Amino acid sequence: xxxxxxxxxxxxxxxxxxxxxxxxxxxxxxxxxxxxxxxxxxxxxxxxxxxxxxxxxxxxxxxxxxxxxxxxxxxxxxxxxxxxxxxxxxxxxxxxxxxxxxxxxxxxxxxxxxxxxxxxxxxxxxxxxxxxxxxxxxxxxxxxxxxxxxxxxxxxxxxxxxxxxxxxxxxxxxxxxxxxxxxxxxxxxxxxxxxxxxxxxxxxxxxxxxxxxxxxxxxxxxxxxxxxxxxxxxxxxxxxxxxxxxxxxxxxxxxxxxxxxxxxxxxxxxxxxxxxxxxxxxxxxxxxxxxxxxxxxxxxxxxxxxxxxxxxxxxxxxxxxxxxxxxxxxxxxxxxxxxxxxxxxxxxxxxxxxxxxxxxxxxxxxxxxxxxxxxxxxxxxxxxxxxxxxxxxxxxxxxxxxxxxxxxxxxxxxxxxxxxxxxxxxxxxxxxxxxxxxxxxxxxxxx
Numbered sequence: 001x002x003x004x005x006x007x008x009x010x011x012x013x014x015x016x017x018x019x020x021x022x023x024x025x026x027x028x029x030x031x032x033x034x035x036x037x038x039x040x041x042x043x044x045x046x047x048x049x050x051x052x053x054x055x056x057x058x059x060x061x062x063x064x065x066x067x068x069x070x071x072x073x074x075x076x077x078x079x080x081x082x083x084x085x086x087x088x089x090x091x092x093x094x095x096x097x098x099x100x101x102x103x104x105x106x107x108x109x110x111x112x113x114x115x116x117x118x119x120x121x122x123x124x125x126x127x128x129x130x131x132x133x134x135x136x137x138x139x140x141x142x143x144x145x146x147x148x149x150x151x152x153x154x155x156x157x158x159x160x161x162x163x164x165x166x167x168x169x170x171x172x173x174x175x176x177x178x179x180x181x182x183x184x185x186x187x188x189x190x191x192x193x194x195x196x197x198x199x200x201x202x203x204x205x206x207x208x209x210x211x212x213x214x215x216x217x218x219x220x221x222x223x224x225x226x227x228x229x230x231x232x233x234x235x236x237x238x239x240x241x242x243x244x245x246x247x248x249x250x251x252x253x254x255x256x257x258x259x260x261x262x263x264x265x266x267x268x269x270x271x272x273x274x275x276x277x278x279x280x281x282x283x284x285x286x287x288x289x290x291x292x293x294x295x296x297x298x299x300x301x302x303x304x305x306x307x308x309x310x311x312x313x314x315x316x317x318x319x320x321x322x323x324x325x326x327x328x329x330x331x332x333x334x335x336x337x338x339x340x341x342x343x344x345x346x347x348x349x350x351x352x353x354x355x356x357x358x359x360x361x362x363x364x365x366x367x368x369x370x371x372x373x374x375x376x377x378x379x380x381x382x383x384x385x386x387x388x389x390x391x392x393x394x395x396x397x398x399x400x401x402x403x404x405x406x407x408x409x410x411x412x413x414x415x416x417x418x419x420x421x422x423x424x425x426x427x428x429x430x431x432x433x434x435x436x437x438x439x440x441x442x443x444x445x446x447x
Contacts, residue, residue, distance in 0.1 A: 012179060012182075012183045013176065013179040013180065013183055016175055016179045017172055017175055017176065017179070020171065020172075020175050021168060021171070021172055024167075024168055024171055025168065028164055028167075028168075043100075044100035044101050044103070044104045045104050047077075047078075047101060047104070047151060048101060048104035048105045048107070048108055049108070050078065051078075051105065051137060051139065051147075051149060052105070052108050052109070054070075054073050054078075054080055054147060054149070055139050055141065055147050057069065057073065058070060058073075058082060058141060058145075058147055059141050059142055059143075063082075063143070063145060066082040066145065067081065067082045069082075070082045070147070077151055077152040078149055078150070078151055078152075079149065079150040080147065080148070080149050081147075081148045081149075081150075082145060082146070082147060082148070083145070083146050083148055084144070084145060084146065085146060086118050086138030086140070086146045086148065087136060087138055087146075087148040088118040088119065088120040088136035088137060088138040088148065089118070089120045089136075090114075090118055090119065090120045101119055101135060101137065101151070102117075102119040105117060105119070105137070105139075109139075112139075115140070116139070116140040117137075117138070117139055117140070118136075118137070118138040119135065119136075119137050120135075120136050120138075134150060134151070134152060135150075135151040136148065136149070136150060136151075137149045137151060190217060190220070192209050192210070192221075193209055193220060193221060193224050208225045208228070209221040209224055209225055211225070246283045246284070249279075249283055250280070250283070253276055253279060253280060256272075256276060257273070257276055260272045260273055260276065298335075299333045299334060299335060300333065300334070300335075300336060301331060301332075301333055302331070302332070302333075302334060302336050302339075303329075303330055303331050304330045304331075304332060304334070304339060304361070304368060304370075304439070305326045305329075305330035305361045305363070306330075307336065307339060307340055307343070308324065308326075308343055308347075308359060308361060308370065309324055309326070310340075311340065311343055311344050311347055312324045312347065312357075312359055315347060315348070315351060315357070320351045320356070320357070321351075321355070321356035321357070322347065322351065322356070322357045322358075322359065323356075323357075323358050323359065324359045324360075324361070325358075325359070325360045325361070326360075326361040326362075327361065327362050327363065328361075328362060328363030328364065329363055330361055330363045330368050330441075331441075332368060332419075332439060332440075332441050334419050334439075335415075335419075338415045338418070339415060339419070341411060341412075341415065342411060342412040342415035342416055342437075343370070343372075343412070343437075345408035345409065345411055345412045346372050346408075346409075346412050346435050346437070347359060347372055348408065349374075349408055349409070349435075350372050350373070350374035350376070350433070350435070351374070353374065353376040353377065353433070354374025354375045354376030354432055354433065355374070355375065355376070356374065356375060357372055357373070357374055358372070358373045358374070359371070359372050360372075360373075363441070365441075366440065366441060367438050367439065367440055367441060368438070368439045368440075368441055369436065369437070369438050370436070370437045370438075370439070371434060371435070371436050371437075372434070372435045372436075372437075373428065373432060373433070373434045373435075374432045374433055375430075375431060375432040376432050376433060377432075378427040378428070378431065378432055378433045379425065379427065379433060381427065384425050384426070384427075387409050387425065388409055388410055388413050389410065409425075412437075416437050416439065419439055419440075420439070420440050421437060421438050421439035421440065422437070422438050423435065423436070423437050424436045
């Protein structure tokens, strides 16, 4: 199970949001803890001063007037009573509220003892508090009377949880907006680099990537531009070299053909002529294969379904059995001659090794799928990946008599891959071979 997103931008934003939100919540918690401590100590000090003042006031009055005065002095969080006995009971478990008030009273009443000052709360006999918001303080007067004070203590956070949530949400939205802009500026050149890598051989000329963004991205764009130029130079030099070799070989081959005419033995002459034809065909096929990797043919809008239909009609006119089933619009941008050659090879193989071909063209919003089926012997499973290699032939189904050189599937794979597509061969359960080509309809937008 993947936790982080799969893109650099997504991971950057996730880490930023998680880190900043966590730090924000921790800082709010630390601030709240400090605020609670400060407010608690301040309230305890002010409460202790008021209790000392109440004790002094009631001590100066006669006993019969103290209860009435105590009611008069009550207010706010304090409720004051006068009695002859203490009403507070020291709890077995002391809380911070108890401790703060007791410490502040002890500072202002240095002569107080546990018998003359009791800070507690209502209990059930076990010492556990029953009301966390109520504290009872009993202070003994000089004439043995007691001042009993109920103090309402409101514990908990002083900040609104709603305000904390709104603050965190606003911060997250702000960070998200900034992170999206920053991540987009960083990943845009990388996406551009990936797009260019997918269409290196689709465009007639390599298009350099703008060198901008952070240093690492600039270095990547520069290296990719240099790689494009090196690849183009390598392909051009290879094509020119083979063209030169082909030209140089054809001259002595032509002279050999003339000399073959002087051979008296008819069988030997026919064998030599067949070998010469094979050599010329192999040279021409090799040259065409290398040129197919990088040609000067420009991209154009075309209906691949119509193009495949034309190929099927051409084979049908020659007496072969070819059926076509087409669904949806199949308009894309590509190289017409290269695509025609690729699908001519695939359909031609189906006819050559399966006697008949069934072609299905299915277009969706994103992809164009072309399936070519035959009823031939198929390809051994251990050779399905090998048949794409140049000059590789399955010996059980291909021979020199068929005229094949082992480049048909290689050329088809090269052309389809150059257009951003895929080609897959599979043996059918019913018998025969199935070739499935998938081409993206959005090649035109990137090209």
